[in-house]
Every structure is written in structure tokens, then in C-alpha cells.
Amino acid sequence: MTRKAFWQGNEAVLEGAVAAGARFYAGYPITPSSEIAELASRRLPALGGVFIQMEDEIASMAALVGASLAGAKAFTATSGPGFSLMQENIGLAIMVEAPCVVINVMRSGPSTGLATKPAQADVMQARWGTHGDHPAVALVPASVSECFSLTVAAFNLAERLRMPVFVLSDEIIGHMRERVEVPPEGSLEIWERPRPSGDPSEYRPYRPGPDGVPPLAEFGGPYVFHATSSMHDERGVSANDAGTAAALIARLGAKVLRNWELLPPPEIVDTASLLGSGHDRPGKGAKPAGGVLLVAFGSSARSARQVLVDHPERFVTLFRPRTLWPFPEAELSALVEDHESVVVAEMNTGQLVLEAERVVAGRRPVRAALRSDGEIITPEEIWEVVCGRRDARAGRTGESWSGTGGSGR
């Protein structure tokens, strides 16, 4: 039976991890994520799992790779400074295709920044933080309930795709409390990593299955295997030739894209769907004048949603990615021409807006509501940009958003 809980976002992440089958946590304390470590240290050993506080985040991420290949559903939680240290072995996890989940409860940066205040400034770090060409999957909860459900989804994707998957939460989402409808035990859909079958001497740990993902054995079972951070062939043996390198890089990227339908889809709401039929926009399929496509994720999406509630007279569609990477470009692109402009709201100096501009591709003007002072963007600030009275990037003068005026570009 569904149970009601009143959880903190970080607590919901831990509950989601446990429900998904996580049994190994390695991490290092950091605000505003530490509740996840503390709860993991309490919960996992009772489940026969392991919590270990490592000497730093470099070691934490390395330990995840080791435990993952030894069969564990493994995870860690951190914030910006720790996420930076993890990048090295995030690359290792990508290369050896070790399933694991990294929770980044984002805070203001760069460096120590505002250690207790929120930001959404790790958008591009999540995509390109570790060196070299590589795929990235990042999920972005906007509520405590989604801290639970998207953490479960992150484990499922990590296992199914054999790669690290990020959950980008932030200080607001991580520390707020909301009611969560917890699904009954056993009702969740839980995915496991693809396992090998057949003769152990024939096992090739990097020979892809039909979905592009190679079956993964675990240390201590009947299959003996090598994993390497170097370019490697299907046996996991390092190989320096161009053909092997090209094939591996291509497959690592393709295994995500060809499984696109597994990724949590964006939420798309407009005034009518949010407030009910009384606010139907005139003529279904028509394109009301002045329509704005508003793009926001995580805690900024909560303020963005309030814009729709506060201004039912204006046609605004909220496009809220649940999967930030790979960016849901087809879904966004399909909506662009039904609107007269696009507005991106995010707590940074303009990261996701670059991706939106790429997708919009000049078809409509793109404006931005940005904030990077450790405070949440308010609905009023977003409304000003929706109305075209402000644009954080107009003129790109480098002034703070409140100091820039003008509409569009």
C-alpha cells in the first residue's frame, strides 16, 4: 500500500537509492549533501550493505568503480567541490562501464563559493566535467517526490546502460520537506545490469549486446575479466590502434542515444493543463499571440511554474526537463514554433540557455532569467523576462541580471 512520508529531499534520495537496491556507498562529507551520507551509514549496514567514508572524493569515486565491478549497486553524494574531485574517476567509470550513481546537491561556486546556498551552475560540468569524449546522463529532480523517483530511475539507467548516472539536485531541493507518496515495496520497476551467460572462457566484457550495452559479470563469480581505463577491445585488453579507439568511443556515446526512450521525459505544462479547462487558450491548435516557451529545471522550475499560476492571462508553456543530459532536444524543438519567444530560467550565469539556443537555432528569440548569487530566482524575476522587459544576457555586458534592461536581442 502506498505510504505517505514527509521527507527532506536528501532523505528521499537515500530512500530511492535503497529502494533501487543500492548496497554500497563511498563518500566524503560536504554541505549540502551530508544528510545522504549520514543516512546511508545508518541504513546500508543493516541491509548487509557497506558505507565507507573515504579520504576524499577522488577515492570515493574510485571505490564506487571497484564495488560496482564486484557486483554492487553503488552510489555517492556530493556537492560542487567534491564533484570536481570526482571527475577523474567518473571518467574511469565511463571507460570501464561500471554502473554507479552520483548525487550532486549543487551549491554556489566556483571553489568554496557559498557553501550553504543553492546554485544550478554544474550543468556543463555534469556534461563535460571529465576529460575526453564521453556520454553523460543527468537527471534533475524538482521536488522531494522526484528526489525519490529520479534516484530510482538513475540506478535503473546506470545498471541498464552500464555507466555513471548523475542526479543534479540543489540546496533548495535537497533541504526542503514535502509530502511523498511512497510506492508500496515491490511495486517499483527495478532494472538490473545485463548479465553474461554461457561459457566463461567465451565471455567478452566489452562485446555489446543488441542494445549496445555489454553484459557485465562480477568479480567472484564464474567469469574472470579485465577492465581497463585505457582504450580496449572487446576482451578488455588495452589496444592502441585507431580502429579500436574509434569503435569504443562511438559505442559509448551510441549506447545512450539508442536507448533514448528509457530516459525520463520532460514535463510540459501550459496554463490550461495547470489550472484547468477554464483557462483553455482560444482554439485548440491555434497559436496565441505572445506565447512564451519557458524552460527551467530543478528548483528554478518551481518558480517558473508559479509564473503560470500568477499570470493565467498570458500563454506560457513550461518545458521542464527531468533528464538534463542528454538534453531532450527533439521534445523542445517540436514546441518552439508554437511560441513567439523562448525564455530560460536557471541559477547560473547562462549554461542551459546555450543548449536551448542550439535547439531553437535562430527560429525564435531566446531570453534568459539568470541568478548566481546563492538566492533562488523568484517568479517575479522570471515574469519580467517572460514579458520581455528584461533579459539577463541582453548586450552580454557582464552586469548582474538586475542591472540589464531591454527586451530580446
Next chain:
Amino acid sequence: MKDRTAGPTRSRARGYTDYLDEAALPHIWCAGCGNGNVLKALLGAFASRGLDPRMTVVVTGIGCWGKADDYIRTNAIHGTHGRALAVATGVKAYRPELAVVALMGDGDFATIGGNHFIHAARRNIGVTAVVANNLNYGMTGGQYSGTTPAGSLTSTSPYGHAEEGFDLCALAEAAGAAYVARTTAYHYRQMETLIAEALGVDGFSLVEVLTPCPTYYGRLNREGSAPEMWRALKERARGGSFGCLVRRDRPSFAERYAGVQAAARAGTGTEVGPDAR
């Protein structure tokens, strides 16, 4: 001290070739390098312990000795530079019944990975570190490392090295390792015996193997030809601290964490943390 590898994994007499991937030979190491000897001694120790390749995980870092897993037929992770012990800690913490061995050079173990080294020893995680110490970075062209002696000439200390090197065994002892030994690549029998002993230790064990790098360190410091370096190694072992240096019973991480799991199951933990109730 408990012997964790005795028992079911000791099924039949094995030889080092049971663990050697002969198809991967010849190896990449330079003529006169000691790594080949260390590899044979390591695999000989595996054989004398009767390790089951399925229950054995070799974790390597980056460097000349970090390539050793290419020639070993057990499970293996060739990881990132300096992080072999952290990866190995993840394997061992989750699956304590596996034999976990970390192979690192002095760059990996004592320099970029120094923090992981002292914490693995403090934590007493049941990993055997076999460290080939050749006093410099061979793979990248002979730069100085955390064990390079003061005054040495390397490709990044052309006027003589301005820093002292670590005594790895003393550091391991101070950090809490359960077993610490030193030998040289020349002393094959001792090397194999010490590694086999280390593999039987429940907690963290270190076998430091001094090995020559005639290509860089020896050449730059005018230590003569490879045979001359090997003779010097033989003599050196007469003077210093060699053999098993530390052997002490300390509860391993696995033993202590089993206690944590039991306490957690019994619900005897102290309620601390954000939502204690």
C-alpha cells in the same frame, strides 16, 4: 594471524604459469628492469597460496609496473594514476572474501596516491600492495617521485633533487599497516616468500620491492650498466632493513565492519544525524 586464503581456494598444486597470460608476452619493460622478476614472484606467490583466479582481483594504477595486469590471468582493474588502492578498497569492502592485490610503482603509491596509501593502512583494509620502487617515473621519462633521494639527478632535477624521499615501510608502519616487508627484485626467493606471507594477512599489507631503472635513474645517476645496478641492489640488501619488518594483529576493516553490520541489524546504533527519531 589468520590465513584468509587457506581453505577451499587451495584446490591443487599450481605454478606461476597458471596465472601468466603467455599470449600477451613479450612484456613492455626495458632490458635490465626488475618488473619481470617481480611479476614472476607475484604469480609464484599466487601459486603457493593456491589463489583461485575467479576469487582474485588485481588492481593496478598507471606506470611501468602498472602495466603488469596485462600479463595476469585473474580478474583485474587497470585504473587511474594513484587510485589503485582506492579502487581496491571498494572491491574489498564490498566483497571481503576476494583476494585483492594492488600493484603500484613509487609514483602511483608514494606520490600521487600517497593519501590513499596512508588511509588504506590506517583503515587496515585487506589489500596486499606490491610496490615496485625504482626511485623515479619510468613511464614518463625519468622524473623525480616521492621516493627519489635528495641530490639525485632525474629529468626534472637536473641540478640535483632538492627534496628527501619517503621511507615507504616506515610510513606504512606509522600509518597502521598489519604487515610490512621490503625486498629487492634481485632476491627472487625472498620476494616470493614475502608476497605469499602478505597475501595471507587479513589487514593491509605492503611489500616494497626495490628495483632498478637502468634506462633513466641509473643512467642519469651514473650507476653503471644494468648488471652493475643489479649487483649494487644485491649488496644494498645486506645493509638496510629488509625482509618482514612489521607483523601485527590488528582487526581488519572487514572484521570491524562485520561488527558494524551486526550492530545495525540488531538496532543498537546511536541515533544521530539529521532526522534522528
